[in-house]
Amino acid sequence: MSKLKVEVCLSPALFDFQKNTEAIVVVVDILRATSSICNAFANGVDKIMPVETRNIALEMKNKGFTVAAERNGYKLDFADFGNSPFNFSRENVEGKTIVYSTTNGTRTIHQAADCFQVIIASFLNNKAVANYLIEQNRDVIIFCAGWKNKFNIEDTVYSGCLVESLLESGLFETNCDSAFTAVDMWKHWKNNLRELIDKSAQRFRLQEKGLDDCIDFCLQLDETDIVPVFKNDVIVSHLNL
Amino acid sequence: MSKLKVEVCLSPALFDFQKNTEAIVVVVDILRATSSICNAFANGVDKIMPVETRNIALEMKNKGFTVAAERNGYKLDFADFGNSPFNFSRENVEGKTIVYSTTNGTRTIHQAADCFQVIIASFLNNKAVANYLIEQNRDVIIFCAGWKNKFNIEDTVYSGCLVESLLESGLFETNCDSAFTAVDMWKHWKNNLRELIDKSAQRFRLQEKGLDDCIDFCLQLDETDIVPVFKNDVIVSHLNL
Numbered sequence: 001m002s003k004l005k006v007e008v009c010l011s012p013a014l015f016d017f018q019k020n021t022e023a024i025v026v027v028v029d030i031l032r033a034t035s036s037i038c039n040a041f042a043n044g045v046d047k048i049m050p051v052e053t054r055n056i057a058l059e060m061k062n063k064g065f066t067v068a069a070e071r072n073g074y075k076l077d078f079a080d081f082g083n084s085p086f087n088f089s090r091e092n093v094e095g096k097t098i099v100y101s102t103t104n105g106t107r108t109i110h111q112a113a114d115c116f117q118v119i120i121a122s123f124l125n126n127k128a129v130a131n132y133l134i135e136q137n138r139d140v141i142i143f144c145a146g147w148k149n150k151f152n153i154e155d156t157v158y159s160g161c162l163v164e165s166l167l168e169s170g171l172f173e174t175n176c177d178s179a180f181t182a183v184d185m186w187k188h189w190k191n192n193l194r195e196l197i198d199k200s201a202q203r204f205r206l207q208e209k210g211l212d213d214c215i216d217f218c219l220q221l222d223e224t225d226i227v228p229v230f231k232n233d234v235i236v237s238h239l240n241l
Numbered sequence: 242m243s244k245l246k247v248e249v250c251l252s253p254a255l256f257d258f259q260k261n262t263e264a265i266v267v268v269v270d271i272l273r274a275t276s277s278i279c280n281a282f283a284n285g286v287d288k289i290m291p292v293e294t295r296n297i298a299l300e301m302k303n304k305g306f307t308v309a310a311e312r313n314g315y316k317l318d319f320a321d322f323g324n325s326p327f328n329f330s331r332e333n334v335e336g337k338t339i340v341y342s343t344t345n346g347t348r349t350i351h352q353a354a355d356c357f358q359v360i361i362a363s364f365l366n367n368k369a370v371a372n373y374l375i376e377q378n379r380d381v382i383i384f385c386a387g388w389k390n391k392f393n394i395e396d397t398v399y400s401g402c403l404v405e406s407l408l409e410s411g412l413f414e415t416n417c418d419s420a421f422t423a424v425d426m427w428k429h430w431k432n433n434l435r436e437l438i439d440k441s442a443q444r445f446r447l448q449e450k451g452l453d454d455c456i457d458f459c460l461q462l463d464e465t466d467i468v469p470v471f472k473n474d475v476i477v478s479h480l481n482l
Contacts, residue, residue, distance in 0.1 A: 010392055013254045017390045149258045151251055153418040177394040177442050181426060188429060201418050 005139040006166050008159045008178040012108055013149040018176075024138045025112035026121045026129065026162065027230075029145035030154040031202045032083050032211075033105025035218040036068075038124040040088035040098060041237050042224035047097040048235040050106035060099040066092070069101040073209045076101075084214050097234070104145040109230055112143055120228035120235060123158055123221050130165035132227045132238060140166065142179075153185070153200040154218075157193070160186025161221075193219045246380040247407045249400045249419040253349055254390040259417075265379045266353035267362045267370065267403065268471075270386035271395040272443045273324050273452075274346025276459040277309075279365040281329035281339060282478050283465035288338040289476040291347035301340040307333070310342040314450045317342075325455050338475070349386040350471055356382070361469035361476060364399055364462050371406035373468045373479060381407065383420075394426070394441040395459075398434070401427025402462075434460045 009018045028034055037048055051057050054071070058078055061067040067079045068087060075082030081092065083102050100106060112118045116138060121129040133140055142162055144155035160182035166172040167183075174180070189196040197203050197215055206212040227238040250259045269275055278289055292298050295312070299319055302308040308320045309328060316323030322333065324343050341347060353359045357379060362370040374381055383403055385396035401423035407413040408424075415421070430437040438444050438456055447453040468479040 010251065011255060013258065014252060014390065014392065017254065149255065151255065151419045151422070153421060156418075156422065175442055175445065177397075178392045180394060180440050181392070181397065181422070184426060184429060185422060188425060199421050201416055204416065 003173040004137065004171055006142065006163055006172045006174050006179060007140070007176040008142045008144065008163060008182045010144050010151050010156060010178050011146040011149050012111055015111055015143060018141060019115070020139060020141060021115050022139060023115055023141045024117045024119060024133060024136055025115045026119055026133070026140060026142045027105070027108050027112060027145065028121050028142060028155045028158055029105035029108065030122055030158050030218055031206065032085060032214060032218060033102045033145065034120050035122040035124055036083055036085040036088050037120045037228050037235060038122045038224055038226070039085040040093045041226040041228050042124070043088060043090040044094035045088070045098055046095055048228070049097060049099045049233065050109050050230070050235060051099055051101045052107055052110055054101065057099055057101040065099045066096055067099045071103055073206060073211050084211065085217055086214060104147060108143060108145040113230065118230040120230070121162060123161065123219055124223045125226060126161055126165065127222045128225045128227050130162060130169070133166060134169050134171055140172070147202060152202055154197055154202060156182050157185045157189055157196060160184070161190070244414040245378065245412055247383065247404055247413045247415050247420060248381070248417040249383045249385065249404060249423045251385050251392050251397060251419050252387040252390050253352055256352055256384060259382060260356070261380055261382060262356050263380060264356055264382045265358045265360060265374065265377055266356045267360055267374070267381060267383045268346070268349050268353060268386065269362050269383060269396045269399055270346035270349065271363055271399050271459055272447065273326060273455060273459060274343045274386065275361050276363040276365055277324055277326040277329050278361045278469050278476060279363045279465055279467070280326040281334045282467040282469050283365070284329060284331040285335035286329065286339055287336055289469070290338060290340045290474065291350050291471070291476060292340055292342045293348055293351055295342065298340055298342040306340045307337055308340045312344055314446060314452050325452065326458055327455060345386040345388060349384060353384055354471065359471040361471070362403060364402065364460055365464045366467060367402055367406065368463045369466045369468050371403060371410070374407060375410050375412055381413070388443060393443055395438055395443060397423050398426045398430055398437060401425070402431070
């Protein structure tokens with residue numbers, strides 16, 4: 001039996017060249033959108049509604065929704081909170097529908113929306129994501145949100161972590177140069193992740209704005225068993241599909 | 242004094258997001274275009290005229306030029322030869338102007354043409370390129386040709402080799418995640434380059450067509466001191482600028 005394929009797409013600008021509408025797309029934006037989404041589900045959020053534009057986020061705020069929204073790291077003025085995973089506390093999110101709009105992450109989710117399924121991954125739910133994918137019997141594209149279409153280290157090294165888990169299952173194979181490179185990065189840095197991230201452009205962007213307090217949190221493995229799944233324009237727990 | 246910047250662009254589809262028209266752009270297409278161009282200059286070619294389309298290449302052939310042209314690895318029917326570096330022998334190229342058209346490499350050269358200068362690099366002329374760049378006092382973007390806009394391993398690992406040389410000079414610095422990743426790949430694989438390339442998608446593409454005989458040749462370091470420079474629509478040796 002031929003194996004399932006796993007690929008890594010390193011930037012939204014490269015997605016069309018690798019797109020496979022039959023695949024499950026795994027969106028990755030480690031600093032900070034997909035880590036925040038995973039933490040929200042760990043803390044009992046009911047649904048997350050990713051919206052692309054500031055205007056739609058504002059409209060939803062005026063309709064009474066709780067809104068998490070940032071651009072370039074900064075919370076939008078009308079939003080209830082920004083994009084730190086610490087904002088998605090049990091107190092802030094439990095049982096709620098949160099409207100969510102970020103610089104890179106939410107756009108990436110919508111870009112993949114016509115593929116078979118879109119799920120959300122981060123270090124925080126890696127094992128749950130790997131197990132979920134192993135059960136689905138579908139090709140997988142791991143889609144790095146990057147930074148304004150640029151390649152980034154943190155999404156790439158996490159992609160390597162997930163690719164390694166899938167290859168170790170024996171069900172998946174890859175012939176994708178991005179996947180090989182991501183696995184190499186992961187193998188090389190897995191025991192010194194913070195040292196790697198401290199070199200990255202996004203660390204300096206967050207640090208300048210005083211937003212780098214969440215980095216160690218985002219690098220924790222397997223803090224939640226929930227796989228957020230994008231379905232009918234909202235993100236829900238895989239347990240509620 | 243602030244240092245010069247070196248960045249790596251991993252795909253033609255990402256170039257616009259990193260473009261700096263004041264920079265020198267170093268085009269890299271290890272398997273095989275830039276290795277072939279370097280070998281042509283090592284063997285005494287006078288000029289290389291990169292042309293983007295099959296039709297222009299045919300027109301130049303009809304005007305009496307020697308034409309090297311391929312698409313997806315295969316020599317175009319009217320061309321004198323294809324894109325193997327072995328075709329660019331002293332017998333075939335010495336003293337001549339060669340018209341040249343390839344799947345990825347020549348398009349990449351034209352995409353960068355409005356930057357300060359475009360030069361051609363490969364393992365074959367790495368030290369010469371590094372020394373040339375160190376003399377120019379300009380920011381540098383290393384531009385990987387990739388494969389039909391996809392990321393590839395061989396251009397990335399060579400970029401890491403060149404970035405390492407530039408950083409070691411003490412004149413350059415980088416804050417570019419692609420550059421950090423390329424250097425990591427180079428440091429990890431420099432003593433086992435062939436093992437790395439044997440995993441790459443391009444190796445399998447070449448192998449299927451019986452065109453992989455040139456891989457070891459393309460991985461040789463510092464076989465020529467010539468830096469090919471793209472100027473006024475042709476590529477010439479830096480010694481003839």
